[in-house]
Amino acid sequence: MIYLEVPKSLKPIVNQAHQVARHIFRPISRKYDRAEHEYPKELDMLAALMDGLNAGSGRRGAGIDSLQRDDERKGGVRNGANMSTCLGLTELCWGDVGLALSIPRQGLGNAAITAVADGEQKERFDGVWAAMAITEPGAGSDSANIRTTARLDGDEWVLNGEKIYVTAGSRADSVVVWATLDRNLGRAAIKSFVVPHGTPGMEVVRLDKKMGIRASDTASITLTDCRIPKANLLGTADIDKKKGFGGVMQTFDNTRPIVAGMAVGVARAALEHTRELLAEEGIQVRYRGPLFSKSAAEAELIRMEANWEAGRLLMLKAAWMADNGIPNSMEASMSKAKAARVANQVTLRCVELCGGLGYSEDELLEKWARDSKILDIFEGTQQIQLLIIARRLLGKRSSELR
Numbered sequence: 001m002i003y004l005e006v007p008k009s010l011k012p013i014v015n016q017a018h019q020v021a022r023h024i025f026r027p028i029s030r031k032y033d034r035a036e037h038e039y040p041k042e043l044d045m046l047a048a049l050m051d052g053l054n055a056g057s058g059r060r061g062a063g064i065d066s067l068q069r070d071d072e073r074k075g076g077v078r079n080g081a082n083m084s085t086c087l088g089l090t091e092l093c094w095g096d097v098g099l100a101l102s103i104p105r106q107g108l109g110n111a112a113i114t115a116v117a118d119g120e121q122k123e124r125f126d127g128v129w130a131a132m133a134i135t136e137p138g139a140g141s142d143s144a145n146i147r148t149t150a151r152l153d154g155d156e157w158v159l160n161g162e163k164i165y166v167t168a169g170s171r172a173d174s175v176v177v178w179a180t181l182d183r184n185l186g187r188a189a190i191k192s193f194v195v196p197h198g199t200p201g202m203e204v205v206r207l208d209k210k211m212g213i214r215a216s217d218t219a220s221i222t223l224t225d226c227r228i229p230k231a232n233l234l235g236t237a238d239i240d241k242k243k244g245f246g247g248v249m250q251t252f253d254n255t256r257p258i259v260a261g262m263a264v265g266v267a268r269a270a271l272e273h274t275r276e277l278l279a280e281e282g283i284q285v286r287y288r289g290p291l292f293s294k295s296a297a298e299a300e301l302i303r304m305e306a307n308w309e310a311g312r313l314l315m316l317k318a319a320w321m322a323d324n325g326i327p328n329s330m331e332a333s334m335s336k337a338k339a340a341r342v343a344n345q346v347t348l349r350c351v352e353l354c355g356g357l358g359y360s361e362d363e364l365l366e367k368w369a370r371d372s373k374i375l376d377i378f379e380g381t382q383q384i385q386l387l388i389i390a391r392r393l394l395g396k397r398s399s400e401l402r
Contacts, residue, residue, distance in 0.1 A: 004316065007079045010087055017088040020046060021095025026364075029096040032215035033367055037207050039171060040102055040215055047104035080323040082254060086261035086315055093265030097371040098215030100262065107168045108132035108379075109176035111258075112192055112251045116234040124231075125194060131172035132251075133163035133221055141384045143178065144187040144398075148223065150179040150233075157193060157233060159201070159226040165378070169219025170204045173197060177223065181239060188239050192251075194232045201226030212370035253332045254322055256379055260315035260335035263343035263375045267308050270368050274350040275301060277357065297353055304346050311339030330392035337385035340376040347372045 006014055024042055032040050092100040109130025113122065139145040148161025159179055169175060174196045181189040195202055206220040275285060283297050291299040314335035321328035347369040351358035358365040376382050391401050 004313065006087060007083070010079060010084050013084050014087050014091055017091035018094070021092050025092065025095030025099045029099065029215075029364060029367065030361070032096075032099065034214075036209060036214040037217055039217075040099055043099065043103050047106075078323050079320070082257065082319040082322040083316070086257055086319040089258055090261040090265040090268075090315075093262040094269045095265075096215065097262055097266055097368075097375070098213035101167055101213060101216040102171070104171075105129040107172050108251075108255055109172065109174065109194075111255045112176045113194070113234065115251045115254055116192060118235065121194075121231070121234060125174070128194075129168070129171075129173045130194065131166050131168040131175045131219075133166045133169065133175050133177045135165045136162055137164060141381050144190065146178055146180055146190055147183065148177065148179040149183070150181055150191065150193060152230065152237070153227075155230045156227045157230060159193060159195065159223040159228065161223050163221045163223070165208070166219045166221055167216055167378070169221055170207060170217050175202070175221065176234070181237070185239055191237065192234045193228060194234065195223070195226060195228050199226055199228060211373060212367070213374050252379065253327075253329050256332040256336040256385075257315050257318035257322065257328075259375055259379045260311065260318065260339035263336075263339040263372065264308065264312045264315055266368050266372050266375070267311070267339075267343040267346040270347045270350040270365060271301065271305060271308060273363070273365060274353055274358075277354050277363070300349065300353065304349060307342050308346060311335070311342040314338050330389055333380070333385040333388040333392075336379060337382055337389065340372075341382060343372040344376050 024046070028040065028042060032038060089100060092103075105127065107130050109132040110128075112132055113125050113128075113130055117125065134143055134146070136147060138147060146161075148159065148163065151158045151160075159177060161177075161179060163169075163175075163177065166175065174194050177193050177195050178190055179193060181191060183189070201224045203222050203224070204219045205222050208218045208220065210218060278285075278297055278301075283295060285298050285301050286294060287302065291302065294302070314331070318328050318331040318335040321331055347365070351365050351369050354363070354365055357363055360366065380388070387401070390396070391398065394401065
């Protein structure tokens, strides 16, 4: 059974993350929004803090590098790394989404290492900050269309290709690159490889300017005869047409609820601040009584809060399922699709409700509206999530429902 209250054991992590968001992220949020591509040095301290939280929490990690589905758990109910990371990132993104994406050793590549790597690799890459490189100029939402190649040459893999929209691509220690062993074999031949920065043949060719999450760097990377050790392939080199791509895709089952949590956090920030600004103008939200008896602003806030709660509950369910060894691919997509869309709608509507104040840089509302849009795009667009959900509900393969 899933309980909807924050577990007592996780409250210290949630409180710690909220204090970071309030006292560190919020004060520097506008600074790094304006200074795009400048590294937020304040985050180095946070990396050490999160390492300490992980070290002191046993199997329950506090960061994205601890995410995994506990398939070996039998009986009982558990709130583990997936739930703690969702709740923690919800609080951090209440402060700033871009800064939350920039914390060292908390890259999406770390989640891939945890999901796919074997025991030796997890130990070898422990402490590494890994970005994730999936998207290509010709392969966006359809990750199965990847054209970056990996060829085994003796004891080394040789990678060739181009990756774009790599979050933390220039700052991370390594990049987890998705590449195909054989283009003719489709999805099953796609594997992930850890490529350390500084490896000859890998080059960051561009840093993108963006509408939002400007504190986070977004890079384009080229791979030209880039050689890495044979052991840097995550998982096995065997091509299994039934399971090969599924192992790589398990990363998303863990990270999509995280993106949902990020969306829940930024939407909550907008709702709370809008309520405060309206209260200063004498508009108090009354929850008792029918909506038609309230002002338009009150009724709109109540509707948005109900929608926000739906996204939050879907996020909690998907994370809880991962912690308890229950396949959650559909629920992960549901949580990401709902929460991200809610965040877009809520942050924009809050800007509208607050008028000129919401649109100006005197408040963070306009920034939250810009930041929230990426949550509906990366880790699989809204449209892709709905397609995944439809396939699961109808029992269709990707070749049958496109």
